[in-house]
Amino acid sequence: MSTERKYRSEEWFQIGGLWGFLHRGWMKAEGFSDEVFTKPVIGIANSWSELNNCNAHFRQVADAVKRGVWMAGGFPLEFPTMSLGEPFMKPTTMLYRNLMAMEVEENIRANPMDGVVLLSGCDKTTPAMLMGAASADIPAMMVTGGPMLKGNWRGQELGSCTDCRRFYDELKAGTITDEEFAEIESCVSRSAGHCMVMGTASTMASLVEALGMTLPGCAAIPAPDARRYQLAEATGRRIVEFVKENIRPSDILTRKAFENAIRVNMAIGGSTNAIIHLVAIAGRVGIDLPLSLFDQLSRTTPWIANIKPSGKYLMEDLFYAGGIPAVMKELSPLLHLDALTVTGKTIGENIANARVYNRDLIVPLSEPLGPEGGTVILYGNLAPNGTVLKQTAASQDLLRHRGRAVVFKNEADMMARVDDPNLDVDENCVLVLQNAGPKGAPGMPEWGHLPIPRKLLQRGVRDMVRISDARMSGTAYGTVVLHVSPEAAVGGPLALVRDGDIIELDVPGRRLTLHVPDEELNRRRSEWQPPAPHATRGYVKIFLDHVLQAHEGVDFDFLRAVR
Ligand code: FES
Numbered sequence: 057m058s059t060e061r062k063y064r065s066e067e068w069f070q071i072g073g074l075w076g077f078l079h080r081g082w083m084k085a086e087g088f089s090d091e092v093f094t095k096p097v098i099g100i101a102n103s104w105s106e107l108n109n110c111n112a113h114f115r116q117v118a119d120a121v122k123r124g125v126w127m128a129g130g131f132p133l134e135f136p137t138m139s140l141g142e143p144f145m146k147p148t149t150m151l152y153r154n155l156m157a158m159e160v161e162e163n164i165r166a167n168p169m170d171g172v173v174l175l176s177g178c179d180k181t182t183p184a185m186l187m188g189a190a191s192a193d194i195p196a197m198m199v200t201g202g203p204m205l206k207g208n209w210r211g212q213e214l215g216s217c218t219d220c221r222r223f224y225d226e227l228k229a230g231t232i233t234d235e236e237f238a239e240i241e242s243c244v245s246r247s248a249g250h251c252m253v254m255g256t257a258s259t260m261a262s263l264v265e266a267l268g269m270t271l272p273g274c275a276a277i278p279a280p281d282a283r284r285y286q287l288a289e290a291t292g293r294r295i296v297e298f299v300k301e302n303i304r305p306s307d308i309l310t311r312k313a314f315e316n317a318i319r320v321n322m323a324i325g326g327s328t329n330a331i332i333h334l335v336a337i338a339g340r341v342g343i344d345l346p347l348s349l350f351d352q353l354s355r356t357t358p359w360i361a362n363i364k365p366s367g368k369y370l371m372e373d374l375f376y377a378g379g380i381p382a383v384m385k386e387l388s389p390l391l392h393l394d395a396l397t398v399t400g401k402t403i404g405e406n407i408a409n410a411r412v413y414n415r416d417l418i419v420p421l422s423e424p425l426g427p428e429g430g431t432v433i434l435y436g437n438l439a440p441n442g443t444v445l446k447q448t449a450a451s452q453d454l455l456r457h458r459g460r461a462v463v464f465k466n467e468a469d470m471m472a473r474v475d476d477p478n479l480d481v482d483e484n485c486v487l488v489l490q491n492a493g494p495k496g497a498p499g500m501p502e503w504g505h506l507p508i509p510r511k512l513l514q515r516g517v518r519d520m521v522r523i524s525d526a527r528m529s530g531t532a533y534g535t536v537v538l539h540v541s542p543e544a545a546v547g548g549p550l551a552l553v554r555d556g557d558i559i560e561l562d563v564p565g566r567r568l569t570l571h572v573p574d575e576e577l578n579r580r581r582s583e584w585q586p587p588a589p590h591a592t593r594g595y596v597k598i599f600l601d602h603v604l605q606a607h608e609g610v611d612f613d614f615l616r617a618v619r
Pocket of ligand 1: 110141177178179250251
């Protein structure tokens, strides 16, 4: 096949003897002729599933990639992967991100592929595929599935699922009817594709583009738009060349690329979940991203993209405004423009001709929506290893707040009591959820957006300070302190909080303080008992035995790169 270098697939198809006979013969059983064995093999990892509406159009996307691969002289072979559908999987897709990453890695490693195109969409499918491909480290490109079309109800544009939450609170407060809520249900999600606010899926698609792992412009093209299929076809053409150039994820996923991605995350008001995923992806290529780096870059990256849940527009609008290339062009004084990408060119070359077409959506760097990035990192005696808050989606008057703790010991306790009319709570209290972290839940579900007690909703309260070791959906909003590390289930200080303790949140000072004397905390610590493990067998047992804490990316200890 090649006189320049040996391809992996030659070990299957270009060998003699019984195994060469069998490999070729079984491929021919699918109807392929000898002609295909002269071409580089391009795997297409497809996370299509009818149990994942966000990725429901991926068969057509895969067809477009295949077309491109054939055009460029490659041999495309599509294979299925797990699909982590956010709406359905219990207790949380995050429990399975690492399993999917392992599956993708081992599928690539075990099969005759010279390069791979990764089709991802819904939240965890993107980091899982990138983690697996980074560990396998053969030439890889990603095509994300694109956002859904904008929702619309009675003339109001709706974003999934920021507005689902907003209207549910209105329903509980009695300001809309059951009939209206049912009507909205049919109006929010109008097509395949991932959530179309800057939630986790849109954020991860944007960051994968910023990392240089997709063709430029990929993130924001709406899922049903013909240009997404054109981009998929172009990716199919490019991967064949890319394999010949032998550029690997480890060549692209450099420290500079991660710093670019963190800056873009800050500038777009991206999901808090992106911090966990970026730390995990970087860990696969041997790069440490301490939380302090996120805060350092947050302090020096203005917020410039006016997109829900932090702002007002949706991903489809971002596409018309110029997409992530236009955001990066605006941010370019802060970026490493020499970072390599899958085009074979640098980020700087890729965005050279990008333009901003909507100045209300992508504002000038000199006139930002906020002077700092979307997400900040807080430390203190309640979170010695750090905690995360999305300041662009928080209430400005709560960013400095002292309040009395109302503690729920786990999610079941919270659901049983939060709407109890007798719950001793007012709008100045701080709601605390324990045992919702990586080991505690398990899997660190998106329970961090604790519901506002119904009696307070009915009095007009729409936000309160909330603290947990859980995550929060990237589509959610509020003054919500997340990813407290170490988590309660391993004995972190969060486990020691009691009803009535005073907690102080100081976002400008980046502090989270539990005002309880050390002697009292030590006494409580001596009495603390770990919760019973959630499993004694199977995958969940592996998860519990090996999962790392939030500030380490919630990857498995044995999957991080060996230096
Ligand atoms: Fe898949 Fe929101 S449910 S991205």
